[in-house]
Amino acid sequence: MISERLMGILVDSFWNILIPGLTMTIPLTIISFAIAMVIAIITALVQFAGIKVLKEIARFYVWVVRGTPLLVQLFVVFYGLPNIGILIDPFPAAVIVFSINEGAYSAETIRAALEAVPRGQMEAGECVGMTYLQIIRRIVLPQALRIAFPPLSNSLIAMVKDTSLAANITVTEMFMATQRIVARTYEPLALYIEVGLIYLLFCTVLTRLQRIGERRLGAYGG
Amino acid sequence: MAGELLSVKGLSKSFGEGKILDGIDLSVARGDVIAILGPSGAGKTTMLRCISFLERADAGDMIFDGVDYSLRDASRKEILEFRRKTGFVFQNYNLFRNRTALGNITEGLITARKMPKADAEEKGMALLRKVGLEDKHGSYPSELSGGQQQRVAIARAMASDPLMIFFDEPTSALDPELTGEVLSVMRQLAEDGMTMLVVTHELGFAENVSDRVIFMENGSIVEDAPSGKFFSDPEKKRTREFLATFIER
Ligand SMILES: Nc1ncnc2c1ncn2[C@@H]1O[C@H](COP(=O)(O)OP(=O)(O)OP(=O)(O)O)[C@@H](O)[C@H]1O
Ligand SMILES: [Mg+2]
Numbered sequence: 001m002i003s004e005r006l007m008g009i010l011v012d013s014f015w016n017i018l019i020p021g022l023t024m025t026i027p028l029t030i031i032s033f034a035i036a037m038v039i040a041i042i043t044a045l046v047q048f049a050g051i052k053v054l055k056e057i058a059r060f061y062v063w064v065v066r067g068t069p070l071l072v073q074l075f076v077v078f079y080g081l082p083n084i085g086i087l088i089d090p091f092p093a094a095v096i097v098f099s100i101n102e103g104a105y106s107a108e109t110i111r112a113a114l115e116a117v118p119r120g121q122m123e124a125g126e127c128v129g130m131t132y133l134q135i136i137r138r139i140v141l142p143q144a145l146r147i148a149f150p151p152l153s154n155s156l157i158a159m160v161k162d163t164s165l166a167a168n169i170t171v172t173e174m175f176m177a178t179q180r181i182v183a184r185t186y187e188p189l190a191l192y193i194e195v196g197l198i199y200l201l202f203c204t205v206l207t208r209l210q211r212i213g214e215r216r217l218g219a220y221g222g
Numbered sequence: 223m224a225g226e227l228l229s230v231k232g233l234s235k236s237f238g239e240g241k242i243l244d245g246i247d248l249s250v251a252r253g254d255v256i257a258i259l260g261p262s263g264a265g266k267t268t269m270l271r272c273i274s275f276l277e278r279a280d281a282g283d284m285i286f287d288g289v290d291y292s293l294r295d296a297s298r299k300e301i302l303e304f305r306r307k308t309g310f311v312f313q314n315y316n317l318f319r320n321r322t323a324l325g326n327i328t329e330g331l332i333t334a335r336k337m338p339k340a341d342a343e344e345k346g347m348a349l350l351r352k353v354g355l356e357d358k359h360g361s362y363p364s365e366l367s368g369g370q371q372q373r374v375a376i377a378r379a380m381a382s383d384p385l386m387i388f389f390d391e392p393t394s395a396l397d398p399e400l401t402g403e404v405l406s407v408m409r410q411l412a413e414d415g416m417t418m419l420v421v422t423h424e425l426g427f428a429e430n431v432s433d434r435v436i437f438m439e440n441g442s443i444v445e446d447a448p449s450g451k452f453f454s455d456p457e458k459k460r461t462r463e464f465l466a467t468f469i470e471r
Contacts, residue, residue: 120316123276127310128330128378129302138333139318146320220320220362 006187010194013181017174017195021202024173028091028163032098033156039103044110045136058107065104071165073097078169094166098159106148106155113148114140146217153210157203164199174198225251226285227386227417228273233282233293235265235272242268243279244441250386250419255412257428257449258421260438261464266421267313269438270388273419274310275301287385306334309379309387313394315371317363323350323374324359327381335382349377353407369400373407386417393424405431425468429453437461 002010043061046054065073078093088096117140125135167176178195182188226249233246242265250256258266271277272293273284282293287307291300317326327346331337337345350356353373363371372392379387392408393401405424409431412418422428428435428449435452437445437460445452445461456462 118316118319120312120314121318124310124312124316124318124375124378125330126276127274127305127308128382129305129334130330131334134333138329139320142320220364 002190006190009181009185009187010190013178013185013191013194014198016181017177017198020172020177021174021198024091024171025160025163026202028094028098028166028171028173029156029160032095032163033102033159035095035099036102036106037152039099040106040110041141043103043107044114045141047107047111048114049132049136062104062107065101066108070097070101070162071168073101074165074169090166090169090171093169094163094171098163098166102155102159106152109151109155110144110148113144116147117143149213149217150210153206153213157206157210160202160206161199225253227252227254227287228419229285230273230293231283233269233272233279233284235268235277235279235282242441243272246282246441246443248436248443248446250417252385252417253415254434255416255418255432256420256434256436257432258419258436258438259423259425259428259464260444264438265441266438267390270310270390270419270421274308274388275304276310306382307385309382309384311372311375311379311387311389311392313391315363315368315375315395317371317375317378319363322360322362323355323366323370326363326374327378330378331381345381346377349380350374352380352410353377354403367400368396369403372396372404376404376407376411380411380416384416386419387411389418389420389422391421391423393422425453425465437464439464 043058046058074094074097077088077097078090081088121139122135125139130138163173164175166173167179170176174195178191182191185191228248228250230246230248233243233248234241235243246269248269258269260266268277272279272282275293275296278295279293284291284293286304289300289303291304296304318329321329324343324346327349328337328339328342331342331345332339335342347356347359350359353376355370355373355377358366358370358374361370363374366374372395376387376392389408393404396404401424405427408418408420408427412431418432420427420432432449435445435447435449436443437452437456437458439460445456445458447456452461453465456465
């Protein structure tokens, strides 16, 4: 059924797709997600604590980012900013856009998790003489991150797939690599299924890690 | 008055339209155990929260341990100083859910008091022993019964060697069979000479453990008497009516 020629193409292309997956897709995801977490925690805390001007800025940021397509954001940064003299290489441009984008979504997740931590603990912390920052850092935030872990894991998995959009700004990640092989071989069906399966493989590994993580976090009794 | 630890004058508080506390005056001598009784909505919790700065009063002054405080606009630094000398026990325990029983007690000592961890843990274990929970030191709040959680909360309130501990209905969230263990810890604490201000519905505790009983209604103190007199011969008609509702049950 599968001709010998097609078989050869699939085997050769496997490595040619997997390598950019390991050197581009994965680093792009990990770096962007790590930065996104920092942005998200700060954005969520600023709103949770109700810090005056910063709170408004945080809301505005979340509103804009969630209300515009990721692809448009990529194009604005990579193709648009050069107009005003800001040139950014494809990979850093992708990191910037993905972290800012994910930061806004995860901020909402973390904010909801902060709200879900029973409030009385903050007063108990005050009564034993802890400062607001100590209470947030040692009592509230750890519990919130534990609550937020499953939805954040989902976001991470979604991001692995979303990085394929970076092909549009010339980042040679897995999807772009596949497109190039298709252009040479004219086997779009087999090759796009192949790259899909590799994405599936990545996501399966992450789902496993999520399970392990959730079990570890079960430590303080539920 | 040499023996006076806490004195509150003119404490008032409104939420929106409703006047919840209407010029409360209250004084507590060192070593006093005072029970506060009153119907739901009387303002008992609000009074305790205003005195502890968990809520800002609209007006009122306080002297605690010889230091003057404005209940309306004490500074953060003043509040911190007050907190170092007091403890608070909540109706719902409010234990830190990501800390063990021991961790709940040591948390404030390590962060607020900058006590070395080993010293804090030694102290924490001694306190757990005192409330009969030494073997539960590694348990998280979710693994403890309500009575055990409240005993940990009391140990936590004792950790900073406070001059006084406030209790807001410490047994009201508990199943009846668990109130005894908490009340006996509190009785022990009273016998050790701790100054305590206790909002409670436990008439037995008010009668047998406390030195003085205060009856509150509609944001005012109706009656303030030594506990013997309070139960045997109250001055006010309202107090008698209130006590009668308990006896009828
Ligand atoms: N944060 C708040 N906002 C608005 N109203 C409040 C607030 N806290 C308390 N109140 C109101 O103040 C009144 C007194 O409440 P408080 O909790 O002090 O009563 P309490 O004597 O402790 O009653 P209970 O025995 O039910 O605990 C109630 O009418 C309550 O609805
Ligand atoms: Mg109350």
